[in-house]
Amino acid sequence: MSTTSVPLLSPELLAQLEQMELVSRKVFRGRMKGERRSKRKGQSVEFADFRPYVAGDDLRFIDWNLYARLEKLFLKMFMEEEDLHVYVLIDASMSMDFGEPSKLRYAKQLAGSLGFVGLCRADRVKIETLGQPLRTPGPVLRGRRNLWRMLDYLDGIEAGETATLSEGVKNFCLRNPGKGIVVLISDLMDKHGYEDALRYLVARQMDAYVIHVLSAEELEPDLKGDLRLVDSEDSDIAEITISVPLLKRYKQTLAAFIDGARSFCMKRGMAYMLAQNQLPVEQLMGNYLRQRGLVR
Amino acid sequence: MNWNSLLSPWLWAPLLAVPPAVIMLYFLKLKRQPLEVPSTYLWLKSIEDLHVNSLWQKLRQSLLLFLQLLILLLAIIALLNPTWQEQKLSGNHLIFLVDNSASMGATDVGPNRLEEAKRQINALIDEMTSDSEAMIISFSDDAQVEQNFTSSRRQLRERLASIQLTNRPTSLAEALQVASGLANPGQAAFDSSDQLVAEPVPAALYIFSDGRFPEVRNFALGNLDPVKYVPIGEPDAANIGIVSFTTQRGEKPGQLQAFARLENYGATEVTVELTLLREGNLIDASQLKVPPGDSAATAFELGEIEAGALELRAATGDKLAIDDVAYASINPPQRSKVLLITPGNEPLQFALATTRAEQLLELTIEPVDYLKAEAYRNQAAAGAFDLVIYDRCVPVNAQDATKPGELPQANTLFVGVLPPGDAWKADAKVDIPQIIDTDRSHPLMNLIEMGNVLIYEGTPLKPPPGSTVLIDSNAGPMFAIGPREGFEDAVLGFEIVGEGHYRTNWWFQQGFPVFAMNLVNYLGSRQVEAVAGSSTPGQPVALRSLVKPDKIAVITPAQKRMEVPRGRQNLYTFHDTQQLGVYRVLEADTETQRFVVNLFDGAESDIRTRPDQPIKIGHTDVAGESGWEVSRRDGWKWLLMLALGVLLFEWYVYNRRVYL
Numbered sequence: 001m002s003t004t005s006v007p008l009l010s011p012e013l014l015a016q017l018e019q020m021e022l023v024s025r026k027v028f029r030g031r032m033k034g035e036r037r038s039k040r041k042g043q044s045v046e047f048a049d050f051r052p053y054v055a056g057d058d059l060r061f062i063d064w065n066l067y068a069r070l071e072k073l074f075l076k077m078f079m080e081e082e083d084l085h086v087y088v089l090i091d092a093s094m095s096m097d098f099g100e101p102s103k104l105r106y107a108k109q110l111a112g113s114l115g116f117v118g119l120c121r122a123d124r125v126k127i128e129t130l131g132q133p134l135r136t137p138g139p140v141l142r143g144r145r146n147l148w149r150m151l152d153y154l155d156g157i158e159a160g161e162t163a164t165l166s167e168g169v170k171n172f173c174l175r176n177p178g179k180g181i182v183v184l185i186s187d188l189m190d191k192h193g194y195e196d197a198l199r200y201l202v203a204r205q206m207d208a209y210v211i212h213v214l215s216a217e218e219l220e221p222d223l224k225g226d227l228r229l230v231d232s233e234d235s236d237i238a239e240i241t242i243s244v245p246l247l248k249r250y251k252q253t254l255a256a257f258i259d260g261a262r263s264f265c266m267k268r269g270m271a272y273m274l275a276q277n278q279l280p281v282e283q284l285m286g287n288y289l290r291q292r293g294l295v296r
Numbered sequence: 297m298n299w300n301s302l303l304s305p306w307l308w309a310p311l312l313a314v315p316p317a318v319i320m321l322y323f324l325k326l327k328r329q330p331l332e333v334p335s336t337y338l339w340l341k342s343i344e345d346l347h348v349n350s351l352w353q354k355l356r357q358s359l360l361l362f363l364q365l366l367i368l369l370l371a372i373i374a375l376l377n378p379t380w381q382e383q384k385l386s387g388n389h390l391i392f393l394v395d396n397s398a399s400m401g402a403t404d405v406g407p408n409r410l411e412e413a414k415r416q417i418n419a420l421i422d423e424m425t426s427d428s429e430a431m432i433i434s435f436s437d438d439a440q441v442e443q444n445f446t447s448s449r450r451q452l453r454e455r456l457a458s459i460q461l462t463n464r465p466t467s468l469a470e471a472l473q474v475a476s477g478l479a480n481p482g483q484a485a486f487d488s489s490d491q492l493v494a495e496p497v498p499a500a501l502y503i504f505s506d507g508r509f510p511e512v513r514n515f516a517l518g519n520l521d522p523v524k525y526v527p528i529g530e531p532d533a534a535n536i537g538i539v540s541f542t543t544q545r546g547e548k549p550g551q552l553q554a555f556a557r558l559e560n561y562g563a564t565e566v567t568v569e570l571t572l573l574r575e576g577n578l579i580d581a582s583q584l585k586v587p588p589g590d591s592a593a594t595a596f597e598l599g600e601i602e603a604g605a606l607e608l609r610a611a612t613g614d615k616l617a618i619d620d621v622a623y624a625s626i627n628p629p630q631r632s633k634v635l636l637i638t639p640g641n642e643p644l645q646f647a648l649a650t651t652r653a654e655q656l657l658e659l660t661i662e663p664v665d666y667l668k669a670e671a672y673r674n675q676a677a678a679g680a681f682d683l684v685i686y687d688r689c690v691p692v693n694a695q696d697a698t699k700p701g702e703l704p705q706a707n708t709l710f711v712g713v714l715p716p717g718d719a720w721k722a723d724a725k726v727d728i729p730q731i732i733d734t735d736r737s738h739p740l741m742n743l744i745e746m747g748n749v750l751i752y753e754g755t756p757l758k759p760p761p762g763s764t765v766l767i768d769s770n771a772g773p774m775f776a777i778g779p780r781e782g783f784e785d786a787v788l789g790f791e792i793v794g795e796g797h798y799r800t801n802w803w804f805q806q807g808f809p810v811f812a813m814n815l816v817n818y819l820g821s822r823q824v825e826a827v828a829g830s831s832t833p834g835q836p837v838a839l840r841s842l843v844k845p846d847k848i849a850v851i852t853p854a855q856k857r858m859e860v861p862r863g864r865q866n867l868y869t870f871h872d873t874q875q876l877g878v879y880r881v882l883e884a885d886t887e888t889q890r891f892v893v894n895l896f897d898g899a900e901s902d903i904r905t906r907p908d909q910p911i912k913i914g915h916t917d918v919a920g921e922s923g924w925e926v927s928r929r930d931g932w933k934w935l936l937m938l939a940l941g942v943l944l945f946e947w948y949v950y951n952r953r954v955y956l
Contacts, residue, residue, distance in 0.1 A: 095334035103334075189335035218334060228328040231336040238336040238343060239328060250342040257338060 008105075008151055009112045013282050020117045020285070020295045022086055022181060049077045085126070085180025086118040087206075089172055090157060092129040094232040095189045097159035099215025099277045107185040107213055108154045109281045114183055115154075117295055119144045126176065127153060130168025130186070131161025137175050162233070166196035173200050183209045183294070187218075188261055191234070195264060208270040209294055212261055215277045221250065301376050311375065315368050322361045363946040370939035378931040379422070389445065389497050390430040391475045391520070392417050395505035395528070396459055397436040397466035398833070399900040402506070402616040404533040410461050413504035413528045420502065421452050431499075432456055435471035436464035437834060445497075463618060463833035463876055465897045466509035472913065473515075475501060480518035503911070504528055507920065508899045511912040523913065527920040529905040534562025536586055536612040537619030537901030541894065542830070543598065543606065543626060552598040554624060556608050560586035561902040569611040572596050574604045601626055605878040605890065618876065619901045624830070625878045625890040631658045632820040633680065638687035639664050641711075641793050643803030647812035657816050664689045667701075678844060679705030679866055683820035687711045688791060705866065707783050707819040712791035712799075714757075719778070720787055721758040729754040729769035729790075739818040740777065740786065741766050744807040752799045754790035782865050786819060830894045831873060837891055839868040841883055849885075853877025853893075 009017075053062060053073035063076045088111040096104040111127050118125040119141060127150065128138040141150050163171070165186060172182075182201055188194040188210075201208040229238040240246060258274060265272035271292050275284055289295045303311065333339070394413055406412035417432070424430060430452055432442040443455035479499045498519040506529045517523060540557040560566055565587050572580040579598075586592045598606075606624040614620070634657045636648065648659050660681075666672050673694060675681065684706050690713050691701030700716030714720045734746045746767060756772025759765065763778030766786075774789040791799040802808050831837050839860065841848055847861045848868050853875045860868040873879070873893045881889045895901070910917035 098334040187334065189337045191335075191337055215334070218338070223331070226328045228330045229336050229339055230330055230332045232332050232334055236336050236340070238339045240339060240343060246342060250338060253338050253342045257341075 008109055008154055009116065013113065013285070014116060014147075016282060016286060017113055017116045018120055020290075021121050022084060022114070022117050022123060023293055023296045047076065047078055050074045051077055084118070084121070084123040085176075085178050086114065086123050087172070087176060087180055087182040088114055088125070088127045089169070089182060089184045089186075090127065090129045091165065091168070091184070091186030092131060092157050092159050092161045093163075093189075094159055095187055096213070098232070099217055101277055102159070103187055103213045103215050103277055104157070104159045106275070106277045106281070107211075108157060110185055110211060110213075110275070110284070111183070112151060112154050113281055113285050114295075115141065115150050116144070116147055119146055119150065124180075125150065128172055128175075129157055129161060130165065130172070131163040132168075132171065132175075164192050164197075165190040165194050166192060166200070169197035169200045173204050177204075179204070179206060181209065181294075182206045183211060185211045185213055187213050187215075188257075191236075194261060198264060198268065198270065202268045202270065208265075209292075210261070210265050210270055210272045212258065212272065212274045213277060214258075214274065219254065219276060221247065303375055311372060315365055318364055318368065319361070322358065322364075360946060360950060363942055363949065367939045367942050367946070370935045370942065374932040374935035374939065378935075388425075388428040389479075389499035390420070390424070390428065391479075391499050391501045392420070392430060392432045392456075393468075393471050393475060393501065393503045393505070394432065394434045394442075394456075394459055395436070395466060395503075395509075396434045396462050397508075397900060398461075398463045398618050398895055398897070399466065399506050399508050399616065399903050400528070401461050401618055402529060402533060402535070402903045404530040404615040404903070405528065408461070409506055409528045410459070413526075414456055414459065416526060416528075417456055417502070417504060418453060421449050421456070424449060431475075432459075433471050433474055434459045435466070435468065436462045437467045437470075438464065439471035439474045441474060463874055463893075463895060465832060465895070465900050466505070468503070468505070468509045468911070468913070469512045469515065472512060472517075472520075475499070476515075476518060476520055479520045480516075500524070502526060503918070506903060506905045507909075507911055508902060508905075509911075510899070512914065513912075515914040517913060517916055523916070523918050525911055525918045525920050527905040529903060531905050531908075532563070533615050533903045533905070534560075534564070534566075535614045535616045535619070535901055535903045536560045536562065536566055536568055536610065537616065537895075537898075538608060538610055538622040539591065539619075539896055539898055539901060540593075541606075541608050541622035541624055541896075543624045552601050552626060554596040554598055554606060554608070555593060556596070556622065557591055557593040558584060558586050558610060559591040559898060559901060560588055561904060562614075563588050566612065570594065571609045571611070573607040573609065574601070576607075603627060605892075607878075616901065616903050619895050619897075621876065622894050622896070623876065623878050623892040625892050627889045631656060632682040632816060633658050634660070634683045634685065634816065634820050635675070635681045635706075636661045636685045636687065637664060637666060637689055638685070639689070641687045643792055643798075643808065644685070644687065644711075644812065647803075647809045648816070650809060650812075653813065653816060656813075657820055667692055668694065676702070676704030676706070681706045683707045683709065683816070685709045685711065685815075686713065686715075688713055688794065690714075690716050692716075703780065703783075703785070705783070707785070709786045709788065709815060709819060711788045712755075712794065714755075714787060715785050719760040719780075720785075722789065723756040723758065723772060725753055725755050726771040727753055729756070729771040729774060731767055731769050731774065733768040735764060735766045738764060738766055738777070740811075740814045742814055743810050744814070745805075746802075746807065749802045749805065749807070750800060751790045751802075752797075753794075757787055757789045759787070782867070784819060786815075830892045830896070832897065833874055833876060833893050833895060835873060836869050836871045837873055837879075837893075839870060839881055839889070839891070840866065841868065841888070845883055849882040851880040851882060853879065857882075 050063065051074065053075050057075050061075050063074050066074045090107045090111050092104060096102065096107060115125045115127055122143060125141045126138055132138060139149060139153055165188065184201065198210065223242050226241045229240060262272045271294065273288060273292055285295065394417065396410055400410040400413065401408050406415060421430065426447065429445040429447045431445045432452060432455055434440050434442050442459055443452055446452060479497055496519045498521060501520045501523040503523065503525045507527050536558055538556060539559045541554065543552055543554045554572065556570065558568060565585060568584050568586060570582050570584055571578055580596045582594055584592050584594050603626050608622045610620045612620050634648065636644065636659060638661065645661060648657065667689060676684070676691070681704065684704050686708060688711060691703060693699045693701045703715060708715065714722055729751055731746050731749055731751070734741050734744065736742065751774065754769065754771065754774050756769070757774065757776050759773060759776035759778045763776050765773040765776045767773065767775035777784055777786040792803055793799065839848065844862065844866050847859050850858045850860055850870050852858065852872065858872060860870050863869050876893050876895060878890055878892050880887050906920070908920070910919040
């Protein structure tokens with residue numbers, strides 16, 4: 001399910017994405033000059049603010065017009081245009097390899113879309129999986145010519161990583177100490193809980209987005225009879241007899257799970273979004289993410 | 297409540313092993329299908345939540361198991377065959393008397409009364425314990441042992457089922473004789489010391505009947521104890537039946553009339569539509585009002601019908617159909633054959649040669665010498681004539697003249713002489729005997745006035761026992777008639793013409809030709825009646841034939857052909873008269889006569905049962921056990937139905953995934 005003949009990102013989608021721009025609620029400093037205004041005042045054409053002159057300031061930025069009117073020296077401050085660090089973190093565990101299209105493919109589509117938006121705006125895009133080995137970090141991409149590299153890399157991602165959510169996020173944070181936007185695409189189905197993992201992200205002061213991908217089968221299970229459910233990750237077994245009360249209970253649990261994740265994220269300033277694998281990526285990117293303010 | 301296991305003990309073992317097997321299979325959970333899911337995370341959480349009330353949860357989970365076990369339990373109980381509400385059968389030997397007479401065909405209970413009786417007996421058979429034996433006797437006017445004492449319930453049931461309804465009337469006496477044969481063997485043995493005397497077997501007697509039979513006198517029940525009488529049928533079952541249907545020649549020659557009489561045994565007046573059919577075609581119809589508890593009669597003018605089968609149908613719409621139809625048949629007219637052997641008797645010859653007489657008879661006149669001829673002997677022995685008149689002559693013995701001659705196979709009239717043999721005797725001749733009495737009730741003397749008849753000379757007769765004196769004189773009987781092996785011999789003690797003189801003035805009086813006609817009608821009456829006789833179902837019918845072949849054929853109403861061989865005295869006795877209807881007799885494939893079988897039995901038509909009135913057997917009154925419903929309620933049917941219902945519920949639960 002991880003590879004299909006259908007391209008990950010269709011030309012129509014790419015055309016749509018070209019118009020978009022990643023938005024960070026916090027403007028972060030990048031290392032290189034990018035196309036993005038930074039909180040840092042710098043050398044750009046866009047005026048930002050004035051401040052009184054202090055000794056040692058660059059005389060080139062003194063606003064002489066103002067000095068003529070007020071006879072005080074003010075320094076003109078300009079917005080520094082910076083690049084944005086965009087990290088996309090994909091959960092490639094076995095549990096993501098379910099659904100039609102599989103949650104993993106859906107995650108890759110999302111990651112590719114977001115990455116492409118970043119590439120178009122000359123942002124620094126880095127896509128990684130949770131199980132990324134520490135020593136082989138994912139490629140750092142910049143510029144739209146790197147689209148194909150990014151897609152190749154995405155194609156190479158296979159389900160079957162065994163790292164837990166918290167371990168993966170922790171490793172990611174260790175590898176990437178900088179600030180930026182991090183988009184975690186996962187189904188959050190981890191028996192150890194997702195809370196630790198999200199706390200790591202919060203702790204990094206990153207602008208974190210959690211896209212919670214669930215398949216239609218998980219949201220509306222179509223099961224019948226007496227079943228022995230085998231967990232795809234740890235082969236854990238749950239023996240169930242499908243009944244109306246059980247299905248009701250499952251839905252309640254699922255709703256509680258989603259609500260829990262949402263409120264956990266909201267309390268910690270993270271953006272949470274539930275994505276169902278049946279919802280086309282175009283629609284998600286065009287409407288939902290725009291509404292959430294991740295893209296513009 | 298009683299348990300009658302349908303399975304033998306060794307069959308129970310595998311059956312009882314089924315429930316543990318089901319439980320085992322359930323816990324082995326062979327049926328759980330493995331299914332890989334992304335994560336059991338949410339499922340486990342859901343289950344954990346449900347496990348809070350885990351006992352209840354377990355109950356819910358295994359509802360299907362419980363339902364299956366319930367089905368099995370019901371099936372097992374059904375196989376144990378619980379029964380309740382049963383009567384205790386008394387004694388180890390039971391005799392069931394089943395009435396299968398015509399009235400048991402009434403449909404006031406069940407499919408009919410016989411089936412109801414069978415149902416009740418079946419219930420009793422079910423109640424029998426394994427060491428008790430039963431015997432089944434069916435009876436109408438004749439009893440038949442359907443099944444001798446046996447303990448095999450299957451055999452009893454089979455034989456019971458084979459009992460057929462008959463069209464016969466009812467008589468309990470013979471059935472009781474048969475039943476008591478085993479119970480009271482001493483009655484059948486000659487001496488109490490007789491080695492053959494069996495141990496008396498006391499038996500309980502169950503009589504299933506509608507009670508319409510004459511009471512049984514002179515019968516001791518003996519070891520038949522207790523006797524239970526189960527009335528079958530409704531006490532107020534109304535019925536209208538044809539109790540008589542006859543045809544008669546009318547006053548005009550050739551004109552036929554049919555008479556029908558219907559009796560109403562109900563409590564309301566009923567108007568009945570009567571339809572008369574001849575050979576299946578409607579020829580007449582009428583309405584008849586029959587008052588309750590009374591009878592009404594009607595007549596049909598048939599006109600000139602030479603022959604044919606008549607069927608009368610009464611649209612009564614009551615519960616007994618068999619008495620709503622009656623049959624009559626008119627045989628093709630045949631003239632009687634009369635042989636007159638006389639040296640010359642002008643008045644008699646003249647009286648037997650009138651136009652009316654010619655229609656009725658075929659007269660052969662022979663001289664006295666004809667008695668010695670071979671032709672006469674053959675004809676006499678073969679019964680070629682219906683009536684032979686010996687005028688002043690007697691048959692002679694051809695082999696030995698000293699021995700008396702043989703009488704012919706026909707009715708005879710001896711004029712002025714005594715028949716050969718010792719049966720008839722006479723006193724010496726007397727002159728001018730005075731006629732003092734005539735028996736006008738006898739058909740021979742019908743419409744004959746003898747008041748002014750003078751007899752010149754007469755012989756007072758001494759007729760054999762059983763004879764009837766028809767003309768009595770002061771000297772003794774002058775005319776008598778006596779039976780002889782199915783025929784009748786009439787002897788006239790005086791001559792009509794003798795030695796050229798008339799010996800009486802009777803011949804020129806009006807009474808003489810009437811007498812000649814009576815003679816022809818009665819003694820010369822055709823062996824085959826113009827109007828076919830009617831007999832009751834089951835009674836043998838004796839048929840005669842003119843040609844006397846070795847066998848004749850009878851076509852029953854069901855168009856079944858039966859051969860009847862010639863029996864004693866040239867009689868053909870036909871026994872198989874169970875069906876009502878017209879029977880046709882074929883001689884050499886030509887239909888010569890018919891006879892009909894009708895029920896015409898008031899006791900059978902009166903189908904009201906009398907539960908309050910005991911039946912009398914000898915000196916014992918056996919009260920009807922009214923409302924004595926011998927029925928064992930079988931539980932297995934209901935249990936299986938319930939099990940089926942549970943199965944349906946289980947199916948629903950399984951399919952709808954609904955648990956409580």
